[in-house]
Each structure stands twice: as structure tokens, then as C-alpha cells.
Amino acid sequence: MVVITLEKVSRSLRGELTRWLVELDAGVFVGRVSARVRELLWEKVVENAGEGRCTMAWNAANEQGFEIRIYGHEDRKVLTIDGVKLVAVQNAKWKRVWREQQKWLKRHGLANGAAGELDNPKTADTSDGSER
Secondary structure, three states, rough: OOOEEEEEEOOOHHHHHHHOOOEEOOEEEOOOOOOHHHHHHHHHHHOOOOOOEEEEEEEOOOOOOEEEEEOOOOOOEEEEEEEEEEEEOHHHHHHHHHHHHHHHHHOOOOOOOOHHHHHOOHHHOOOOOOOO
16 A cells, blocks of 8 residues: 655646545555555656655565655655664754754764754655655
8 A cells, every 4th residue: 555645746746646546535555566556656746746845655575564755855764773774853852953963972982873864955856766
């Protein structure tokens, strides 16, 4: 199963998705499509989203049972921590705490691989999209 949500996108993009998925509510699409169709739909969504915001979740053979992608959300990032995907919501306090934590890690000679992901203000796709 695939779930795609769209915010502030064109009606034509929403109409395009209704060819493959059912629109349960404004901007919420659900359906069952192949992995190839899912990837092609996501490409179309990202190409035509403009300033809009998009999310996609689908079944996957992992601990959580699903994978997620987001696009256009400047305040949210998908992080993988110990194999679990989490959505980090970045508000001003969160960013300050994150930077303090990074400074502490650098002072103590410890590395944190997720730091680069969070410092980038807009990432088109934070997931690798691989199937297991």
C-alpha cells in the first residue's frame, strides 16, 4: 500500500495521481501499485510540486514495516537511527539544542553522521528508496 499526501500543489498534479490512487480527502492519496509505478509517481510529484509539500509512505520489509519520504518540508527531516526511520521536527529550540550537541561531540572527538543531513535546509529526498 502507498499513501501520498500533498499540500499546496496544483490541481493538475492531484488529478494526475487520481489515475493511479484514490483520493480519500483533499491531498491524501492511497492505493496499491508496483514499486516501479510508486517510484515514477514520486518523481512526478517532486517535479510538479513547486513550492508545495509532499510525503509518501509505503510497505517495506523492515523492522517498522514501512518506508517514508518527504519533500518540501523545511522543518522536517527523515533520520535513520539504529535502522529506525524517524521524522525530526525542527523548531528554533530544537535547532539550538542540535547545534550544542554537535559542538559537544566535536569537542570530545566523536562523530555524528546525521549532522550533515540536518544542516542542509532543503533536501529533495532524505530516504535512499531502496527495497529490502
